Amino acid sequence: VRKPGKLPHTVHKQTYELEYGTDCVEIHSDAFKPGQRILIIDDVLATGGTVAATIALIQNNFDVEIIEADFLMELQFLHGREKLGDFPLFSLLDY
Secondary structure (H helix, E strand, O other): OEOOOOOOOOEEEEEEEEOOEEEEEEEEOOOOOOOOEEEEEEEEEOOOHHHHHHHHHHHHHOOOEEEEEEEEEEOHHHOHHHHOOOOOEEEEEEO
8 A cells, every 4th residue: 555656557546634635545456356364564553544544445445354453653642543443453662
C-alpha cells in the first residue's frame, strides 16, 4: 500500500480524511489472491487515518481476511487506536 503515483501497475484507491484535507492510498489490483490471510505492518500508528484507509481499501477490493495490524511504535497521545474500534492491533513500543 503506497501513496498515489508510486505503483507502476493497475491500482485500487481509497481516499481518507486528514486533519487538514484528504489523502489517498493505493494498492495493486492483483496484490492478493482470494482467501489469503493478511497482516498489515507499518512503522508508526499515529492518528489511525492511514491504517483505517488501508483496512478499508483491502476489505472493499479483495476477498481476504485481515488478521491484525502491527506497528513498531504507537503514539498513544494521538488516539489512533480509537479510530479503528476493536480491530486487532499490536505495537512493539508505546509512546
